[in-house]
Amino acid sequence: MRQAVYQAIDVEAIRTGIMRGYAIPAGMIIQPGMNGYTPEFDTRLPYDPQAARKLLAEADYPDGFEVQLDCPRNRYLNDESICRAIAVILAKVGITVGLAIAPMGEHIAKLRERRTDFYMLSWGGAAFDSLNHFVYLYRSDGQYNATGYANPRVDELIDAIATELVTYGRDAMIEEVWRTVLADVVVVPLHHQIMVWALRDRLELPIDALDFPRFRLARLRASPTNSSP
Secondary structure, three states: OHHHHHHHOOHHHHHHHOOOOOEEEOOOOOOOOOEOOOOOOOOOOOOOHHHHHHHHHHOOOOOOOEEEEEEEEOOOOOHHHHHHHHHHHHHOOOOEEEEEEEEHHHHHHHHHOOOOOOEOOOOOOOOOEOHHHHHHHHOOOOOOOOOOOOOHHHHHHHHHHHHOOOHHHHHHHHHHHHHHHHHOOOOOOOEEEOOOOOOOOOEEOOOOOOOOOOHHHOEEOOOOOOOOO
């Protein structure tokens, strides 16, 4: 059913209609530049409502099903609008989506306690390595593995990656984990969000990869001297 949901979502419509073009459709949940990222893995399955309906029928849900989508409010760019759009999109293949939209504090508590079946979450990577994603999102006891996904081989690899010092051996295990979880469609990726910042001419403020301003680094340039007579 997860693949049916995946192929039923028109991510291009979300990119153009909601994100105004400031998003890159994603096939995996780490961004370029992180260890473990490859363009091959970041290629989405095709948007195909007919294939989605066929998958639902094969899973004994020919008429679809009902599910609640838990969504945060004002945490990610256009998060509530994206969730509302997904509800409309999935209805086209027979999946009736009820929305539960809450502040991030309430939303994340629900994920930690695994009180959700379908939810929105975004994940960064300050360490620029896949291990953080694996530990929190894919390990069977991961703090934010609200799907309850459990694969003994994936757990074994994650533990080995955490202690492996040989780079090529570690990278091979990272690749195996990604191949496994992508094939299992553990999550349904949407897009990589593009950060958009606007600054006044006088303000110098470094763009931060964590997507929030560090005002301690801000500087104001002196106004240009008015040379008019």
